[in-house]
Amino acid sequence: MTEVSPVRVTNNNVPLALTDDTVRNVSPLTLAIHRFSLWLKSPRPYLMLIGFALFIGFWYLSVEVWKLPRFSEMPGPTEVVREWFSRDPTYGLSVFTPEYYLHIWVSTRRIAIAFFLATIIGVPLGLFLGWSIRFKQYVFPVFELLRPVPPLAWVPLAIVMFKGSETPIIFLTFLASFFATALNTMLGVESIDVSYIRAANCLGASRWQVFRHVIVPGAMPFIFTGLQISVGVAWFSLVAGEMVSGQYGLGYVINTSYTMVRYPTIVIGMITLGIVGYVTSAAVRLVGDYLMQWRIRELALGGDR
Amino acid sequence: MSVQSAPTRSHAPAPAPTARKGGVRIVDVVKRYGANDVGILAVDHCTFEVPPGEITVVVGPSGCGKTTLLNAIAGFHSLSSGSIYLDDEMLCGPRRLKAQPGPDRIVVFQNGALFPWKTNIENVTFGPIMQGRLSRAEAYDKARSMMADAGLRGIENNYPGEISSGVRRRVEIVRALMNDPKILLLDEPYRALDSLTKSVMHEALLEIFYKNRVTIFFITHDLEEAIFLGHRVVIMTTRPCRPKKILDIDIPHPRDYSVLTTRRFREFMDETAAAVHEEAIKAFTAGEKER
Numbered sequence: 001m002t003e004v005s006p007v008r009v010t011n012n013n014v015p016l017a018l019t020d021d022t023v024r025n026v027s028p029l030t031l032a033i034h035r036f037s038l039w040l041k042s043p044r045p046y047l048m049l050i051g052f053a054l055f056i057g058f059w060y061l062s063v064e065v066w067k068l069p070r071f072s073e074m075p076g077p078t079e080v081v082r083e084w085f086s087r088d089p090t091y092g093l094s095v096f097t098p099e100y101y102l103h104i105w106v107s108t109r110r111i112a113i114a115f116f117l118a119t120i121i122g123v124p125l126g127l128f129l130g131w132s133i134r135f136k137q138y139v140f141p142v143f144e145l146l147r148p149v150p151p152l153a154w155v156p157l158a159i160v161m162f163k164g165s166e167t168p169i170i171f172l173t174f175l176a177s178f179f180a181t182a183l184n185t186m187l188g189v190e191s192i193d194v195s196y197i198r199a200a201n202c203l204g205a206s207r208w209q210v211f212r213h214v215i216v217p218g219a220m221p222f223i224f225t226g227l228q229i230s231v232g233v234a235w236f237s238l239v240a241g242e243m244v245s246g247q248y249g250l251g252y253v254i255n256t257s258y259t260m261v262r263y264p265t266i267v268i269g270m271i272t273l274g275i276v277g278y279v280t281s282a283a284v285r286l287v288g289d290y291l292m293q294w295r296i297r298e299l300a301l302g303g304d305r
Numbered sequence: 306m307s308v309q310s311a312p313t314r315s316h317a318p319a320p321a322p323t324a325r326k327g328g329v330r331i332v333d334v335v336k337r338y339g340a341n342d343v344g345i346l347a348v349d350h351c352t353f354e355v356p357p358g359e360i361t362v363v364v365g366p367s368g369c370g371k372t373t374l375l376n377a378i379a380g381f382h383s384l385s386s387g388s389i390y391l392d393d394e395m396l397c398g399p400r401r402l403k404a405q406p407g408p409d410r411i412v413v414f415q416n417g418a419l420f421p422w423k424t425n426i427e428n429v430t431f432g433p434i435m436q437g438r439l440s441r442a443e444a445y446d447k448a449r450s451m452m453a454d455a456g457l458r459g460i461e462n463n464y465p466g467e468i469s470s471g472v473r474r475r476v477e478i479v480r481a482l483m484n485d486p487k488i489l490l491l492d493e494p495y496r497a498l499d500s501l502t503k504s505v506m507h508e509a510l511l512e513i514f515y516k517n518r519v520t521i522f523f524i525t526h527d528l529e530e531a532i533f534l535g536h537r538v539v540i541m542t543t544r545p546c547r548p549k550k551i552l553d554i555d556i557p558h559p560r561d562y563s564v565l566t567t568r569r570f571r572e573f574m575d576e577t578a579a580a581v582h583e584e585a586i587k588a589f590t591a592g593e594k595e596r
Contacts, residue, residue, distance in 0.1 A: 193418070195415075195418040198418070199414065200435075202406050203411065203432035204432055204436040204484070205435040209435050217420070218420075292422070294422045294464040294466060
């Protein structure tokens with residue numbers, strides 16, 4: 001026992017971290033390509049394709065082959081696709097017409113403004129609601145009373161309050177987003193393990209430093225869950241707003257196509273909404289992943305691929 | 306075998322610093338949760354001493370109120386009455402029932418409290434940078450060398466979620482030691498670890514202790530762990546918590562796992578097992594009554 005000190009059990013040759021260096025020291029692009037090729041090798045993309053095929057196949061059969069009674073007025077997939085990719089669309093809207101992109105642009109711009117406002121107001125509000133009990137006692141009851149009011153119920157007031165057609169729509173979109181963001185942020189702060197705050201206090205952090213280094217990053221996973229929900233509900237109320245007023249936007253396209261009996265254009269508008277909505281929420285997710293590397297790495301170890 | 310008689314306090318190798326710091330005196334402390342009459346009495350007129358530069362281990366059944374005591378020293382909870390001194394300076398007492406948390410008394414938490422959103426080295430440098438005691442560069446230099454000393458080289462830029470829980474505890478202890486605390490407060494830090502990892506962690510903790518000679522206040526419900534690590538073992542009664550038996554463990558330091566098979570160690574175990582078991586039974590039946 002004199003020569004080999006059994007106290008020295010920490011073996012420096014054993015790698016302490018569970019990840020291997022190959023994962024840590026590669027560029028994000030290589031990592032992305034690697035993930036993509038893994039994805040291609042997994043059954044997931046093929047199952048996804050089968051899912052789409054089944055859905056479109058059912059649509060095709062029920063509308064164009066079997067001509068089921070309920071579906072008699074519906075445009076079939078071939079009709080929609082033909083219209084969508086036509087250089088000379090029957091109803092005036094396809095990927096080759098500039099208006100198509102104008103509608104997408106107008107809607108996306110409204111979403112961007114509303115989402116931005118909802119985030120810069122909602123996140124700080126949520127942080128303070130979770131951080132200060134006194135502040136919460138003042139604000140939260142009012143917040144909880146207004147939150148269940150659906151954006152559509154705000155339409156008349158929005159029109160009365162704001163001039164023109166642009167601001168009311170943005171306001172309605174903002175409202176839905178804002179509540180989702182603020183509420184999730186508050187829950188995020190409340191979910192933080194008190195040990196982290198105590199540890200920071202032990203280590204000599206001031207109240208502001210605790211806020212900056214513990215509360216904000218600790219609430220981050222919830223904040224981004226909130227932002228994903230928020231961008232989803234933003235599209236919700238945007239379309240509602242655009243159906244009520246306005247001259248452009250995908251909601252407007254769907255509504256006017258209905259009144260003008262341009263049924264294939266309705267479906268083009270819906271599919272486009274789906275795609276653009278998916279892209280915006282994927283973008284939010286990407287930003288979240290970028291800001292929360294620690295979570296990505298933790299999850300990667302959990303075998304969540 | 307009079308255990309309270311002055312034990313040998315000679316710790317052969319490490320050159321002991323002249324003035325040891327971090328002694329804690331707990332005097333007649335009472336903690337009651339809730340209203341005076343209906344509340345739960347967690348700590349009942351508790352008095353004992355944590356000698357500076359030594360490891361004091363508090364053993365008691367789960368929920369006996371030992372964590373309450375630790376929280377009072379750390380400054381997370383207030384006392385109902387009594388006082389606690391750190392090196393003869395009052396932390397909390399009649400005029401100020403709640404101590405101010407600070408870097409002279411750092412807690413290592415039961416479930417670990419490394420910030421998962423900071424890399425290991427960002428965690429380790431957190432204290433000195435927040436306090437403005439060291440510049441970023443100085444803090445990083447010190448952290449690197451302290452982590453290397455503790456056998457934690459190569460994980461500086463990993464996140465805590467990427468390393469095993471045993472290694473995480475060591476990082477957390479290094480994070481505490483970065484602040485040159487007077488006393489480390491360990492709240493059942495190895496509870497969630499499996500017994501093999503635990504034995505490695507015990508020896509690693511002793512190694513850190515021999516190097517730094519920081520006073521350690523360690524809470525556990527594991528008697529073997531207590532006798533193996535402690536200079537002094539305080540066995541607590543079940544709620545309300547009060548010292549039932551205080552032993553000075555005269556097994557010489559530095560210790561290693563061969564100690565577990567010595568006769569002296571067994572004697573300490575035999576002497577205390579009955580007392581601890583008795584309290585465990587009380588806690589168990591009390592728990593059943595409450596439900």
